[in-house]
Amino acid sequence: MTPLLSLRHISKSFPGVKALQDVSLDLNAGEVHALLGENGAGKSTLMKILCGIYRQDEGEIIIDGKTCDFHGYQDALDAGIGIIFQEFSLIPDLDAVDNIFLGREKRNRLGLRDRRGMVAEAQRLFERLKVTIPLDCPIVELSVADQQFIEIAKALSLDARILVLDEPTATLTPSEADYLFSIMRELRKQEVGMVFISHHMEEIFTICDHVTVMRDGEKVYDCDTASTTPDDLIERMVGRRVENLFPEYRCDADHTDVVLDIEALRLDPEGPEYSLKLHRGEILGFAGLVGSGRTELAMGLIGATRPVHAKVNMEGKPIKLRHPATALKHGIGLLPESRKTQGLVLPFSCRDNISLNNLAQFQGALPFIKRRKESSIAADLMASVRVKAPSPETPVDNLSGGNQQKVVIARWLGHQCKVLIFDEPTRGIDVGAKSEIYALMKELTAQGVSIIMISSELPEVLGLCDRVAVFYQGRIAAELKGENLSSQSIMHHATGGLSA
Template structure:
């Protein structure tokens, strides 16, 4: 067995009121992929921020090639051959892809202060070629999709020729083809002796590429085990300290109940083409499909974020004119965007203000002043009800873990008493323990008689949650399947281009109505 390339031992780190790490440890060998796992808030990101020089440890030692090293800054980490690809993109939108990759390290022309743009672009193009990425290095990053921006971040890290590469949820915004390219890059880096720390909640990915896995819980080291020999159930139990239930929610009884939400023949250019469906009280309707299938576009149109060309939206059988999100909220529809940090939360504001944001009229006096005591009391009630982990209702939302941020957004819409809730990628970037809590919450909301729509790119998630599964392809609803459908059935409909499938079964798709 080779000696570790990297060792971190006895790492402690505290923030005001929070002990983030206690005697944490981690090691990495050259030429391996070592997965780092744990629930949100377990300390994974804090440990890696210490390794990359963003935070300084209160105690502990870092050794590289068995020699103690100090990492006082991100630049020092880069000089040591340590690079990190953050889950949150850190790019400048107005600069080109090449300029983002080599920012601060731009090649210069001889005897000149001017940047050698030709070499800059050629060097970036060479990295893209090794990644099998078709991208003009001169393209402004702000015009790229999130997936392409993620690939630029990866290219930036590769440009340092690092010996230690930390990847934090690198596939969150990538499609299957891009993930395959990334895994090919990882295999090449392993062969070159690069040690890779891979942070992900996707067990199927880790089973494919990880050699070992280290589990953390509550800021402490739990165990390191070989990935190939360890059952997924054991890893999950180590992460959460308990076994997780995998019960399917009971299907609601129809009893002739009218749909809470019904949409008829929605159209919006090529993105939405003649989409009709309905959701009954107590039902979770899952939406599946490949990237670009039109699922998010349907959700945004229902919520009034994007205009429709034609179609009707009915709530409790009554047609509602929804031209903007305020109309949808007044009709009792809440939408939790897949990008909660940009469209769901005001991350610089505290938990209390985020919870009250959509219902400020309830907390405003006739004179126009806010009843802050009532806001705090309400926020604390939802913090307890949803088990939001936060020091107080005055904690800034940006400091919460992903799962707890999602719960704050849910609390906002529960306070608004929305009967129809649309969840777009509700567990993206959330660990398995927090996922289980979100699943439990969704089932509880359905049990209260709300109509729930869940859009997810993870087929196991759709199958686990849904009473029925609507499948889309290229803007069309190609079929609606019952609970218990197979992944093969879903993928067949998700790749069925052209006219709507005969498997749509109108009575099921429309909740018993035309």
């Protein structure tokens, strides 16, 4: 059978970097093909070549047995290739219909915009996907899952027979991810070929038929999913066997030493009142469904959302949470959910990002920065968290997701933070980088740093946390620890008692 898509001997270089070396891949109609690899392995570069964003130096793209020559993104769309990026490309203030047909609106015989025709076509697309989405609602008011389905509908409206899904479940709840998989199974029946990029092993074995593993710009493994195992794929991805993803359990918390005591915290006049204690050397998990209030409480703790009422003590002394700078002064730092938009200035160097909100430390007698001192301290902090970069002058945008996350951690270590809030710390990073982040978090607690970790991944919560606060509809529904801490108990409270 002729493959729907063949990538043959693809190579691509950037100045000083060999991004891809002789990579080949086949995708059949009605197949879900997993593309695995660590951040920086070359997956995104290969897919950008497939979608016409980059042009290969060597090799060819073959669709239905015919060689294609893409000079831009539109050429790939015309050839029936659609890509759903991890960061959506929807216009927030437009509705689903306008987003699907943006730039190629239907016209009637008079040349006027045919809104009725576009609505009818959008309804047919959603019926094909078996989803119900309000057609006249602005995108900004829809759930992340609905936005994901609109992106898929938009690709199908272009008659896409090849879909690239880049980390499509990164911002979905487990139930939303399951529904996405049901849509993918329906598309598989309709002979659509899909390339699926994910760092979640359980997803690979749930939905994928075939898997290709990349490392350092080369294809290192290719097989049917049924003939391999998660451990085998992880070893081929990272070039070594990851014996234990999570560090050996050792509770570093001193339960007689309360670092952060939230006696009463209210973010909204009509909202719930939170109370929590965080002990020295403890990892306290915030679990719950997306939108359950976990990040909102974190924003309140650093003063990004100013509480309407707060009685909070830091090491026994009352503190005010008026502004992030105030929280930082008291030793509270946040690694935000989106490191690229909230945590880093991507074109800046590692040095600039690490010292960004601590420049007073490097100011001399005159109002100039002591660059030598700044670079030296940045290099020491990068070494302490094992950032893999040529030098402190390397632009952060050139680093993998895991190393970008480590740069944010290095910044807060430069402030000697006593409390660090990690919001989805391993989202979008590979399994090798995850194990390094986990080990680093345990090292920090051993040094007396206290951590609040917000995570939607239950294995991560269970593998790292000493205690877990479970959120439901903006409230803390339960605090779990010891033998009461399990995936079943977390989901029971996170769903309001609806899940066993």
